[in-house]
Amino acid sequence: MVISARSMSRRYGSADLPFVALAPTSLDIEPGEYVAIVGASGSGKSTLMNLLGLLDRPSSGRLRFEGKETTALGPDALAQIRNRRIGFIFQQYHLLPRMTALGNVELPLVYARETLRNRRRRAEAALDSVGLSAKLGSLPASLSGGEQQRVAIARALAMDPVLLLADEPTGALDSRSGADVLALIEGVNRRGRAVVIVTHDARIAARAPRIISMRDGAIASDERRSEQGLMFA
Amino acid sequence: MRRADTLRAAAQALFENPARTLLTLLGVIIGVACVVSMAAIGAGAQHRVSEAIGAFGANVLVVNPGATNKDGVSSASGGEKSLTVADAEAIGALTTIREAAPTDFGKVQIVAKDRNWSTTVNGTNVGHFAIRQWKVATGRTFSREEESSAAKVAVLGAVAAERLFGAENPVGQIVRILNTPFTVIGVLKPKGAAFDGQDQDDVAFVPIAAAAVRLIGGANTVNHDAVAYILASARSSDWMEYAVDDITRLLRQRHARAGRADDFTVTTAAAALAAQDASTRTIALLLGAVALISLIVGGISIMNIMLVCVTERTPEIGLRLAVGARPRDIARQFLVEAVVLSAVGGVLGVALGAVAAALVATFLGWPVLIEPQTVIAAVGVAAAFGIAFGWYPARRASLLQPVAALRSR
Numbered sequence: 001m002v003i004s005a006r007s008m009s010r011r012y013g014s015a016d017l018p019f020v021a022l023a024p025t026s027l028d029i030e031p032g033e034y035v036a037i038v039g040a041s042g043s044g045k046s047t048l049m050n051l052l053g054l055l056d057r058p059s060s061g062r063l064r065f066e067g068k069e070t071t072a073l074g075p076d077a078l079a080q081i082r083n084r085r086i087g088f089i090f091q092q093y094h095l096l097p098r099m100t101a102l103g104n105v106e107l108p109l110v111y112a113r114e115t116l117r118n119r120r121r122r123a124e125a126a127l128d129s130v131g132l133s134a135k136l137g138s139l140p141a142s143l144s145g146g147e148q149q150r151v152a153i154a155r156a157l158a159m160d161p162v163l164l165l166a167d168e169p170t171g172a173l174d175s176r177s178g179a180d181v182l183a184l185i186e187g188v189n190r191r192g193r194a195v196v197i198v199t200h201d202a203r204i205a206a207r208a209p210r211i212i213s214m215r216d217g218a219i220a221s222d223e224r225r226s227e228q229g230l231m232f233a
Numbered sequence: 234m235r236r237a238d239t240l241r242a243a244a245q246a247l248f249e250n251p252a253r254t255l256l257t258l259l260g261v262i263i264g265v266a267c268v269v270s271m272a273a274i275g276a277g278a279q280h281r282v283s284e285a286i287g288a289f290g291a292n293v294l295v296v297n298p299g300a301t302n303k304d305g306v307s308s309a310s311g312g313e314k315s316l317t318v319a320d321a322e323a324i325g326a327l328t329t330i331r332e333a334a335p336t337d338f339g340k341v342q343i344v345a346k347d348r349n350w351s352t353t354v355n356g357t358n359v360g361h362f363a364i365r366q367w368k369v370a371t372g373r374t375f376s377r378e379e380e381s382s383a384a385k386v387a388v389l390g391a392v393a394a395e396r397l398f399g400a401e402n403p404v405g406q407i408v409r410i411l412n413t414p415f416t417v418i419g420v421l422k423p424k425g426a427a428f429d430g431q432d433q434d435d436v437a438f439v440p441i442a443a444a445a446v447r448l449i450g451g452a453n454t455v456n457h458d459a460v461a462y463i464l465a466s467a468r469s470s471d472w473m474e475y476a477v478d479d480i481t482r483l484l485r486q487r488h489a490r491a492g493r494a495d496d497f498t499v500t501t502a503a504a505a506l507a508a509q510d511a512s513t514r515t516i517a518l519l520l521g522a523v524a525l526i527s528l529i530v531g532g533i534s535i536m537n538i539m540l541v542c543v544t545e546r547t548p549e550i551g552l553r554l555a556v557g558a559r560p561r562d563i564a565r566q567f568l569v570e571a572v573v574l575s576a577v578g579g580v581l582g583v584a585l586g587a588v589a590a591a592l593v594a595t596f597l598g599w600p601v602l603i604e605p606q607t608v609i610a611a612v613g614v615a616a617a618f619g620i621a622f623g624w625y626p627a628r629r630a631s632l633l634q635p636v637a638a639l640r641s642r
Contacts, residue, residue, distance in 0.1 A: 056634045056635075098249035111553070
């Protein structure tokens with residue numbers, strides 16, 4: 001089990017006037033699974049994804065990552081899990097603007113204390129796998145939106161994670177680059193990594209064998225459609 | 234994160250926004266430069282005064298004729314010529330006094346062969362040179378016989394000698410002072426300007442007996458024996474108080490001043506200069522206050538820019554946390570950035586301050602002195618501001634949940 005959440009919730013605001021972003025939720029994600037989380041904006045899908053990616057802490061409940069309870073872990077231990085085991089893709093790419101494509105992809109390797117040579121080799125390989133070996137030295141501003149998102153995918157894959165989390169990865173892209181990005185993400189899943197993709201686009205969700213739909217901060221439905229045969233794990 | 238990577242990340246961040254970096258630097262540079270230059274001017278003034286005290290000698294006394302306050306009317310000392318050569322001899326005989334030199338002076342014309350020069354001619358005795366610790370460069374000073382016989386011999390100051398004889402050796406030459414020929418027997422080592430700005434080397438000395446009879450005294454028809462002041466030295470600087478008391482008692486007795494106000498004033502050089510010292514100390518303090526204010530203003534500008542830049546970079550902090558940075562990696566990167574900024578700004582600020590001080594010294598002729606402790610204090614305060622306000626908000630941002638940092642704009 002990559003992810004095992006039990007009664008996990010997230011509330012904001014004060015104790016007497018709480019805003020419940022996520023009602024107590026239980027959820028398991030197996031290695032190599034491909035999960036789409038859908039829902040209207042404000043339904044709690046991003047909140048759920050941030051909790052699954054250890055970018056936020058649940059207000060209550062438990063969350064196991066690869067069997068390890070995370071709610072009691074300190075920020076350094078969480079940082080290490082994010083660094084080694086999880087890759088993130090955001091709608092707005094979140095590339096550092098004055099760093100080259102290569103520099104951006106090297107970032108997780110830097111925090112993993114990789115040597116200069118290893119770091120360069122792995123970052124180049126990651127960029128090559130997203131088809132950007134010709135753009136190593138380009139600054140994000142000189143790349144198209146699709147290329148920037150591919151750099152972000154390379155960064156997410158640089159540490160070879162077990163879980164890839166993508167929050168509206170095609171939300172800012174035209175349909176052509178969106179399709180490229182989606183194909184890359186599906187390729188990652190085909191190579192055995194668990195993928196969780198958050199989207200409000202029904203067509204993108206329809207490609208996933210498991211669809212979790214959210215409404216008002218809770219899971220409304222959780223459907224598996226294994227007949228599509230996208231699971232290879 | 235490796236140490237080299239922390240440095241690299243900090244350098245990258247500094248170069249990636251040159252305008253922001255320059256603005257922060259400017260705050261540090263101006264603050265530090267202000268402190269360094271102001272403190273240099275203040276310290277220079279104080280140093281010059283304490284040097285003057287040291288040069289004059291801590292055991293030197295001056296007896297001036299006249300009282301500072303007579304019948305309720307203040308008059309400058311020297312208002313009347315009540316002191317005599319005999320008074321000086323009596324003072325010199327006191328046990329607390331090492332030497333006493335009666336001195337009279339006037340501004341007169343000296344002629345040497347083809348040149349002439351108007352200078353201050355002092356009539357005094359050989360004790361004058363000892364009291365002022367004035368050494369001879371060439372030749373010698375007066376002998377006791379020359380003093381008592383009113384011999385027509387003269388000792389020249391370095392400037393007077395140069396004006397009258399140029400590169401020539403004046404010793405053995407004849408000069409005419411008020412038409413009386415005098416033989417030059419010595420030239421003094423240069424002493425430089427006194428703290429009141431007067432050139433002490435533009436001067437000539439003759440035995441007081443010769444001066445009283447042939448020069449200055451000739452104009453003083455009332456009392457040929459009167460002198461302008463008596464210069465004396467105490468046996469040691471510890472004995473100054475006793476020396477002042479002894480002289481006061483002696484002169485009251487000699488001048489039969491019982492029941493009347495004193496017709497003389499005893500001043501110690503140190504006391505006269507101490508007043509001067511106090512005023513320069515005030516100026517130095519004032520300059521220091523101005524410098525401190527500019528440092529605080531500089532510090533506030535550093536603080537503002539650091540705060541703005543950390544806020545602006547919170548999403549970057551969030552992204553770094555998301556890909557695996559530990560809070561301490563973030564804090565360290567910002568700390569290194571702040572240290573680099575403060576160090577570079579501090580060094581440039583010290584350099585700019587030194588240049589400003591040098592310009593003041595060159596164009597205004599003020600003495601300046603850059604003391605290491607002011608440099609350390611200025612750079613230290615600027616660095617403290619830079620580091621505190623660069624590191625602290627970054628540390629706080631790094632303790633946010635990564636998602637909160639990522640989302641902030």
